Amino acid sequence: MAQQKKMVEEITSMDEDFAKWYTDVVKKAELIEYTSVKGCMVIRPYGYAIWENIQHILDSMFKATGHENVCMPMFIPESLLNKEKDHVEGFAPEVAWVTHGGSEKLEERLCVRPTSETLFCEHYANVVHSYRDLPKLYNQWVSVVRWEKTTRPFLRSREFLWQEGHTIHETAEEAQEETIRMLNVYAEFCEKYLAMPVVKGVKTAKERFAGAEDTYTIEALMHDGKALQSGTSHYFGDGFAKAFNILYSGRDNQQHHPFQTSWGMTTRLIGAVIMTHGDDNGLVLPPAVAPTQVIIVPIAAHKEGVLEKAEELRQKLSGICRVKADTSDNSAGWKFAEYEMKGVPLRLEIGPKDIEKNQCVIVRRDNREKIFVSLDELETKIPELLEAVRDGLYNKALERRAEMTFTATDMAELKDIADNKPGFIRAMWCGDRECEDKLKEEAGITSRCIPFEQEHLADTCVCCGKPAKHMLYWGKAY
């Protein structure tokens, strides 16, 4: 592949300034627009369409694993939020409060949900009475509010869209299984549909969700070497049930506290897609979530029959993919650049010469490969190519992650990597919080997760030299 020429002058190159590249892409691809409230963004039609595709796929995966959708209110009375100690301590610093209804001051202030564990608990206490009522496998698609200090489109906004699954079970084992099941659903979704490789693992106590016994995570590596937590699944044990007094009569005719889980994915995934697959020409979208999978660009559109042929192809393909034809009078070159910037996976060019030969030109967004395809083979070729783009994106991301994953066995080595090589660092850990804090302070990195796939890199902790318990992934995170 010849060296790619940078054509979109408006986008800052990644090497020059990755943060600026990101915001340029987000704005120029028309994913969001800022509003007058800090950290609150308009998700524009093209950005929202990506989210809708994510929703459709994930929602069907939830349904396939037996979950039902519900909808909780957006307000939580202060007294309700306060019921579980760790949970409130975790979230209180970043909740938004409603203090007035009209001009009347409220008796008790209400927080705008930062997450809905407390609401689900209140509800479960009302509807769970017997082991026959269990399990409840619920999910909701809503927005939540966290009053963040520093904000970035998709990655950290004050209001964001997400799904939060909340389940309640008879036994700890069942709840634990559910936690892992949903983590696996998330990992499959990221890898298969977003073409984004992830590391599955469990968080250390320090990084655990407020109120959880265990927090599982999938961690992805972005283009700039920073890690992004892309989905989490929590096991709560019966801690919330005790705090909220949720009790059921068991098979043994005794009262028991049930066991709970919660799990969530957010619009942050869109940020993950941008920073995993994007390049200096703009967005690169995995076909499964691309609002438009194939853009038809008529060439020499003024010539007899070209527009008609473009429209004919659009109709022919509309049954097998999300396709659009750009029949505007912008130049062909302008359209090429425009749809590359918007990350459309396949471009189909059709001009007078092609029509003569009963063919078209298809160009892949991920590697710019140009292919001549007979119009008779389009219906079989397009799905193949979309799949090939997915595979291309996944493999490229996997390769990059491999290149950016390093191993450290002592502190000097670890600091050197942390300072000079962006990416994941694999290192052994003794299990002590102090070592975690020390690595944060001295090397500026945090533990991302204890991966399920363990490897014995050394006998001793990278930090203190005591016997090691686990291999961890470390890194700088978003």
Added chain:
RNA sequence: CGGGGUGUAGCGCAGUUGGUAGCGCGCUUGCUUUGGGAGCAAGAUGUCGGGUGUUCGAGUCACCUCACUCCGACCA
């Protein structure tokens, strides 16, 4: 929340010692073009982020505030 930077037309920017608010791109109309961001001609577009103050006069000076952005601390 601490430190830095930036807010002037849709976008990118200029605006001198305070004195009638500009340029490029885009946009509109017309003609010519059309296989990698086309050319020419004519035209439209501004509470200078918001507020208060200083002044005969503020885009420009002072103070306050809001937003964006980067670096830290905190978090999906």
